[in-house]
Amino acid sequence: MRVKNLARTAFAAMVCLAVATTLCGQSVIKSDWPKDKIPADIPAYPYAGVTDHGPSSDAYWIKVAEGKAANVAKYVALMTTGGWADEKRGSFEFLKKGDETIEVRVFPEDNITMFIISVFTPPRIWPTKDFPELPELTKGMYTFNTDPDSGTTITVGRITEADLIGYFRLLTTKGWQGKPEELQLTRSSPRALTITAEQTDEDQWSLSLSGE
Numbered sequence: 094m095r096v097k098n099l100a101r102t103a104f105a106a107m108v109c110l111a112v113a114t115t116l117c118g119q120s121v122i123k124s125d126w127p128k129d130k131i132p133a134d135i136p137a138y139p140y141a142g143v144t145d146h147g148p149s150s151d152a153y154w155i156k157v158a159e160g161k162a163a164n165v166a167k168y169v170a171l172m173t174t175g176g177w178a179d180e181k182r183g184s185f186e187f188l189k190k191g192d193e194t195i196e197v198r199v200f201p202e203d204n205i206t207m208f209i210i211s212v213f214t215p216p217r218i219w220p221t222k223d224f225p226e227l228p229e230l231t232k233g234m235y236t237f238n239t240d241p242d243s244g245t246t247i248t249v250g251r252i253t254e255a256d257l258i259g260y261f262r263l264l265t266t267k268g269w270q271g272k273p274e275e276l277q278l279t280r281s282s283p284r285a286l287t288i289t290a291e292q293t294d295e296d297q298w299s300l301s302l303s304g305e
Contacts, residue, residue: 127155131210132193136171138208140164152211160201169197191232192251213251220245224302226280227288228267232256244303250296257290257298264288 126137127146131153141159148154169188173179177188177195188195196209215234220227223245233252239245249257254276261273269288271278276290289301 127153131155132212134175134190135193135195135210136175138168138206140168141206144205149209152209154210155208157206157208158204160199160204160206162199162201165197165199165206215251220247220302224286226268226283226286227302228263230260232260244301247300247302248293249298249300250294252296252298254292254298261288261290 126143128135128137130146130148138155138157140161141157141164144156144158146153146155169179169186172188172195175190177190180187180189186197188197192213192215194211194213196211198207198209200206216236217229217234218236219229220237220239221229223239230249230252233249233256235247235249237245237247257276258273261269261271261276261278264278265271265273268282269278269280277287279285279287285304287301287303291299291301293299
């Protein structure tokens with residue numbers, strides 16, 4: 094998905110709606126924050142009402158009737174205290190948390206702000222059949238490869254060390270032994286296994302599975 098293209102599509106849809114409304118001589122009716130259309134952890138914008146919203150490709154956009162950068166900055170600050178990361182790329186601004194991304198676009202000349210919300214659906218291929226004692230990760234994107242000599246390696250991206258420690262803690266509740274903070278655990282029943290996590294890139298890890 095290209096966020097910039099989504100922004101253009103969403104803005105085009107908004108312009109078309111505005112033109113159609115003007116031609117019909119009607120006012121766009123304000124609506125409530127569409128909380129049933131977007132992830133529940135995205136709070137409503139408190140400084141202005143919603144004038145329109147709708148789907149666009151694989152994103153969902155919301156238009157509010159205000160283009161004040163100061164209030165948008167307050168909203169972004171609220172989001173960052175809630176665990177969202179704020180990232181600026183030129184005139185583009187993004188809020189990110191986990192698999193969710195919100196592009197924030199301010200149009201002060203039109204006195205509107207748009208929020209373009211997308212949820213990344215990562216590829217997930219987990220060796221459930223070969224390793225039923227290993228519950229599937231709920232975060233990140235991953236795939237696995239099995240080699241006769243080195244065993245099974247699961248490559249996990251878009252994940253942090255804290256996420257993996259949390260996962261290893263979960264494993265200890267399911268019979269695995271060891272210290273989750275060391276990112277290495279073992280189990281002896283129903284078969285001997287060792288799992289070890291090693292960081293291979295900034296947000297990428299390798300989980301190695303082998304028999305003892």
